[in-house]
Amino acid sequence: MSDYPQYLSGNDIRQKFLDFYAQRGHQILPSASLVPEDPTVLLTIAGMLPFKPIFLGQRTSEFKRATTSQKCIRTNDIENVGRTKRHHTFFEMLGNFSFGDYFKEQAIAWGWELSTKVFGLPPEQLVVSVFEEDDEAFGIWRDKIGVQEARIKRMGADDNFWASGPTGPCGPCSEIYYDFHPERGDDNIDLEDDSRFIEFYNLVFMQYNRDAEGNLTPLANKNIDTGMGLERMAQILQRVPNNYETDLIFPIIKTAAEIAGIDYAKADEKTKVSLKVIGDHIRAVVHMIADEIRASNVGRGYILRRLIRRVVRHGRLIGIGGEFTTQVAESAIALSESAYPNVRQRENAIKAELQREESRFLKTLERGEELLTEIIQQVQSKGETQISGESAFTLYDTYGFPLELTQEIAAENNLTVDEAGFDTEMQKQVERAKEAHKTIDLTVQGSLDKLAEDIQATEFIGYTQPVATSKVEVLLVSGVSQEEAEAGTDVQIVLDQTPFYAESGGQIGDRGYLSGDGVLVTIHDVKKESDFFVHFGRIERGTIRVGDTVTAQIDQACRRRLQANHTATHLLQAALKKIVDDSISQAGSLVSFDRLRFDFNCPRALTPDEIHQVEELVNSWIAEAHSAKVEILPLAEAKARGAVAMFGEKYGEEVRVIDFQGVSMELCGGTHVSNTAEIGVFKIISEAGVASGVRRIEAVSGPAILDYLNVRDKVVKDLSDRFKVKPEELPDRITTLQNELRTSQKELETLKSQLAIAKSDSLLQTVESIGDYKILVAKMEGVDPESLKTVAERLLQKLGNGAVVLGSVPEEGKVSLVAAFSSEVNKKGLQAGKFVGAIAKICGGGGGGRPNLAQAGGRDASKLPLALEQAQNELRSALG
Incomplete structure (x- = not known):
């Protein structure tokens, strides 16, 4: 191997790159914001993104040549961060660009000169790749630069045809790789071997535009777009085993390690992964907040929140109990401020946002972790391998656990998460909350x-x-x-x-x-x-x-609906206090155009009679035409008069009081009818629990009543037409149908069981005798789990001393397994529950039960023959 290239700091590498191209007529431009001008992209993901309109011919560049060090964010490979040598969410892309000026030959020549002369990389330790159809680039590397053919690799479009996205500017590219082990020779060079090669410079020959149909058309000008990974070049020149241990990131890792009381050099691999995640993510977070991104539950704000929470989570994994993100952020700011002064200028905003998000997350994280631990234990105790979507959504909705975090912790315990089920629960919440507007952007x-x-x-x-x-x-x-x-x-x-x-x-x-x-x-x-x-x-x-x-x-029609529904919530609360319990208080509400929702503190469900009485009382107050009196009063006076305030709400020294005299008096800033008669009528739709000690009533009033009745009337008419009965006869007709259905289902189950038993007699021919024991392992076609259990018990009775294991695929994508063991088999140490649970794992499932009889399920029907074969072998081994 040749002498190792010179050591250069990250700042030196950046400056030498920019200076090299500035000396060759390139204008040095500052890094663009991480918030791109391009509305189709959430974050700046590449050095070329700020120049996309120029490449497309939509804007004319002031300069023919430019060079930048562009900060970038990518989260598509977030799971690999810390686990591989060079995956990051935040990275710097050094680039030189030509807008219709020089093209392939000049870009290749300068890329080679920079790599070998400026950075001192030995030519014999460099390998290049070209697009498999790009004979021109191949010829330049071989004939102009002098690279040996064996070290020029042709590669397909997935590797060497670059695009910023599914549409837009694109073109073939050529990449330069550093070879850490040239002594292994030129035979069978595999550029995917990251233990030997690292790609550090990508030269893109931007000459096409791809449309939504995938068609390529030549751009008006042939352009050059290059990208050199700063962190990757630092790894090469600083002689470290990965990007994380360069001077660009390691000081942050060291700060986190010191807070946790850890010696990085002596830490195990799992701890190092967490430290690397913290080092990477905190760089991303610092620069995102510096570019005025704020944490939220949507868009780039959600990415920021997700990264902060991953930092906190990994801090907990390495033993950091309290708040620490502002300390590691200071290290990241100090490292970046010379190249990006805005991070120091925005220091207060960065630390305030971090402290706020970390504090919020820590409050929910501990309880969420406890609940997730319980969920994991329950799943594992059942022999299952997947956390339900409902459980994952509860963690997300109640405890602020992002789905990705649940998946990450689940993976640490060799479990998966039902993502489709999570999405279903999320959609249900979206439907429930359609009236609840999005928070301000x-x-x-x-x-x-x-x-x-x-x-x-x-x-x-x-x-x-x-x-x-x-x-x-x-x-x-x-x-x-x-x-x-x-x-x-x-x-x-x-x-x-x-x-x-x-x-x-x-x-x-x-x-x-x-x-x-x-x-x-x-x-x-x-x-x-x-x-x-x-x-x-x-x-x-x-x-x-x-x-x-x-x-x-x-829109005054909409306003009238709001006024009716809002006043109705006041009357509803007053009626609940009179009919149910005077201590009832409001826990939340929604006043929309088409309905109202009222949440209240109550330890039990309301009885049907109470609901009827509440509804009757509200309607009586509406009919009595109580006028509204609106006053602005000192808070103390309003409370002294008996005005109802919402618990936990903060009020000023003066408050607005809505008094429907003799019925309801509340502190409220909303809009209301001037007389209860304007409401017209009130109808309760539902009453249900929404949380421990909190009930919810949904209702309609005023003009919305007609909409509600029209929907109900349409449903009743439709059912009447289908069942050929009058509306008043519907309940009896439905009851009759339900009874008939239950009878039919019982008859069907009996027939299925009888058919399965009839089939089972033929299985006795496959019984295998092992000493004093008899075993029967078989597959039955299309038998449901209950019938399969019945058959197994019957067969065991016929065998006497032995074991029966049966499998079936009752419906597509599902596996049913059952094991029945005699007491003598149990004495040999075999228990049906543990046995069938272990066998079911082969089919991607689990289960269990009693020592003598147990059932299990699975999701991969193709593995059932393998599972039954394994069952047979284990029984032979244990009983032989």
């Missing part, structure tokens, strides 16, 4: 924070005025401040005054529209952020600009 919040000093708080005039003449103070598109926006654009608008009620106190925001000189904006939602009302809408026609005067008009 954090990008909106961030933009408003910046503009807060320049605009006044929104004045709400909607209690008394449905229409207002307003001025557009702020215009946002996807959370980004704009001066104007055109038809077809989704926008968020802040007005100086508004009649639109913003979502609050369980009541959703108003709908309506903004109109002006040639412009119309439909408003589908309104939320309050700090002191600003944010109107979410879509421009239907014209152009709207900051400073425009518009007419703001609420």
